[in-house]
Amino acid sequence: xxxxxxxxxxxxxxxxxxxxxxxxxxxYLAIMPPYIPAHGLMVFLSGLxxxxxxxxxxxxxxxxxxxxxxILLLIAVLPANIFMITSGKxxxxxxxxxxxxxxxxxxxxxxxxxxxxxx
Numbered sequence: 001x002x003x004x005x006x007x008x009x010x011x012x013x014x015x016x017x018x019x020x021x022x023x024x025x026x027x028y029l030a031i032m033p034p035y036i037p038a039h040g041l042m043v044f045l046s047g048l049x050x051x052x053x054x055x056x057x058x059x060x061x062x063x064x065x066x067x068x069x070x071i072l073l074l075i076a077v078l079p080a081n082i083f084m085i086t087s088g089k090x091x092x093x094x095x096x097x098x099x100x101x102x103x104x105x106x107x108x109x110x111x112x113x114x115x116x117x118x119x
Contacts, residue, residue: 007057007115014054014070021047031090033083049073057115067115074109081105 021028021043028043036042053073056066081101084090090098 003114006111007063010070010111010115011054011057014050014057016054018047018050018052018054021050031080031084033079033087036079046073046077064116067112070112071109071116074105074112078102078105 025040025043025047028046029039032039032042049069050073053066053069056062056069081098084093084101085095085098
């Protein structure tokens with residue numbers, strides 16, 4: 001039962017986060033490291049991926065693929081979290097919150113890993 005609730009919560013969070021890429025793209029553009037090309041395209045694709053993967057978690061036939069996709073996405077966006085810490089551009093966010101995002105990323109990877117096996 002707890003796993004099922006966690007699954008629905010994860011699906012909701014990734015779907016909403018993905019939609020947010022289209023509502024507030026400026027935030028996501030700002031956290032893109034300069035060495036990553038095509039910032040606008042990357043924000044669009046990562047938002048689209050979050051929506052698709054979040055919805056795909058709900059279906060048993062795609063759940064495992066979606067969970068692995070989320071893990072890969074979380075690894076792919078880790079440089080943005082590191083950039084937020086090291087760039088000096090995000091002084092309005094308390095530094096401890098920026099640092100907390102790194103272990104949180106690994107916690108989110110673990111959470112997604114729980115769903116790599118079909119329920």
